[in-house]
Amino acid sequence: MFIWLIPIGIKCQEVLLDSIPEEQKIFTKAVELIDSAKYQEAIPLLKTAIKQKKDFWQAYNKMAYCKIKLKDYKGAEKDLKKAELIMPINFETTKLKGINFYLFNKFSESKGAIDSAIEISIDEKIDDWELFYYRALLMYKGKAYKTALEALESVTDLNPNCIEAIVLKAEIRFLRKEYNYAIKELNEAIKKMPLETPDYKAYKLRAKARFENKDFKDAITDWNVYLDGFPGEEEALISRAAAKINTKDYTGAIVDLDEAIKKNAKNPVSYCYRAVAKSENKAFQEALKDYDMSLKLKFDYADAFYNRAATKMAIKDKFGACEDLNKADGLGNVHAAQIIEKYCK
Numbered sequence: 001m002f003i004w005l006i007p008i009g010i011k012c013q014e015v016l017l018d019s020i021p022e023e024q025k026i027f028t029k030a031v032e033l034i035d036s037a038k039y040q041e042a043i044p045l046l047k048t049a050i051k052q053k054k055d056f057w058q059a060y061n062k063m064a065y066c067k068i069k070l071k072d073y074k075g076a077e078k079d080l081k082k083a084e085l086i087m088p089i090n091f092e093t094t095k096l097k098g099i100n101f102y103l104f105n106k107f108s109e110s111k112g113a114i115d116s117a118i119e120i121s122i123d124e125k126i127d128d129w130e131l132f133y134y135r136a137l138l139m140y141k142g143k144a145y146k147t148a149l150e151a152l153e154s155v156t157d158l159n160p161n162c163i164e165a166i167v168l169k170a171e172i173r174f175l176r177k178e179y180n181y182a183i184k185e186l187n188e189a190i191k192k193m194p195l196e197t198p199d200y201k202a203y204k205l206r207a208k209a210r211f212e213n214k215d216f217k218d219a220i221t222d223w224n225v226y227l228d229g230f231p232g233e234e235e236a237l238i239s240r241a242a243a244k245i246n247t248k249d250y251t252g253a254i255v256d257l258d259e260a261i262k263k264n265a266k267n268p269v270s271y272c273y274r275a276v277a278k279s280e281n282k283a284f285q286e287a288l289k290d291y292d293m294s295l296k297l298k299f300d301y302a303d304a305f306y307n308r309a310a311t312k313m314a315i316k317d318k319f320g321a322c323e324d325l326n327k328a329d330g331l332g333n334v335h336a337a338q339i340i341e342k343y344c345k
Contacts, residue, residue, distance in 0.1 A: 023052040027059055039066035057086040057093070064096050073104035091120045095131060102134055111138050129158035133165055145172045163189050167202050174209055182209040200229035207239065216246040234263045234270075241273055245280070253277040268298035272307065279311045287311050302331035309339070318343070 030045035046063040050056050060083035067076035077100055083093045098113035114135050121128055132154040139148035149172055155165040170185035186206040193199055207222035223240035230236060241256035257274040260267070275290035291308040295301055309324035322344035329336035 021053070023049040023056060023059075026052070027056070027062070030059075030062060034062060034066060037069075039069045042066050055086045057083040057090070060086070061092050061096060064093075064100065068096065068100050068103065071103075073100055076100045077104070089116075089120070091117060091124060091126060094120060095128065098131070099134055102137060107138060107141060110134070114138065127158050129155045129162060129165075132158070133162065133168075136165070136168060140168065140172065145176060148172055161192055163192055163199060163202075166192070167199065167205070170202070170205055170209075174205060174212075177212075179209045179213045182206075183213070198225070198229070200226050203229075204236065207243075211239070211243055214246075216243040219243040220247065232259065232263060234260050234267070237263070238267075238270055238273060241277070245273065245277055248280070250277040250280045254281070266297055268294040268301055268304065271297070272301065272304045275304075275311070276307055279307075279314065284311055284315050300331055302328045302333040302336075305331065306333045306336055309336075313343070 026045050026049040030042040030049065033039075033042040033045070043063055043066050046059045046066070049059045050063075053059075060079045064076040064079035064083070067073070067079065076096070080093055080097050080100065083090075084097075087093070094113055094117040098110050098117055101107070101110035101113055114131060117128075118131055118135070120126070121131060132151045136148045136151035136155065139145070139151060149169060152165050152169045152172075155162050156169075159165070166185050166189040170182045170189065173179070173182035173185060183206060186202050186209065189199070189202050190206070193202070203222045203226045207219045207226060210216075210219040210222060220240055220243045223236055223243065227233065227236050227240070237256045237260040241253040241260070244250070244253035244256065254274055254277045257270050257277065260270045261274070264270070271290045271294035275287040275294065278284075278290060279287035288308065288311060291304055291311065294304045295308075298304070305324045306328035309321040309328065312318075312321035312324060322340065325336045325340050325344060329340060
């Protein structure tokens, strides 16, 4: 009797496989391709499945998902409308609508769809961290930072390894000038990153937060990592130079600023910072040339007037220094008045 059970089992399995509709088999193959990120290859299969079953709304959803990944947001919107006509108020379509609208910069429509999807998820007891992530993005764009942080807490409760959510938390903390919290979030995000594919954006943000915390040495370390990923980026070179100035590495700062000026010879900040570094290296005349160029590019640059005054004081040009300090004060530099009171009265 045991001998006969094996072939009977095989025949039953064959009957079950044969009973699967052809469009479902095609749909399954398409999903396998999607799982391998082969979105372009999956679309023709999904179209074939829909031809065989006109009301195959799940296939429309998957096709929309592929098009979102391929940045064809208009095409995705059309597919989602077709899915919704067949199966109104279903979770997957509503969620994909919210994401697609967001990526297509239709933020009002995105919010409506995301809110609806969250309501459906509560009714159907679906835990979906991605919904809360997109809600957080919408709140972030609208500068509703407290609500965004609440949404991000939901994301990390459901998916503790969501690096994007942790980094977004840090961005909000940074904007709120909560630098210690921002650094803490970024430390966690960076620990979770795969070594072979770091998120350089996190290093950039941590460098900025560390600079604001006056942790200039570690800020330089983070800028080094970031510049490994984005060699020669002007903003990073200027920012690393500023940190180097604060650690008294004036020569290193000049090297960075030379490179930044080669990239963009019309940025007054680069000349101003290089002038500061040159002045600290006692190259006063070279520093004055850089200040002059900075002010030629930005005539109302208060900090350039203020710092040029220090260089003029160093070469005993008190009149010129006081003239610059008065200009800096008139342009809103918060430190100039105190120096004027001390040296120029």
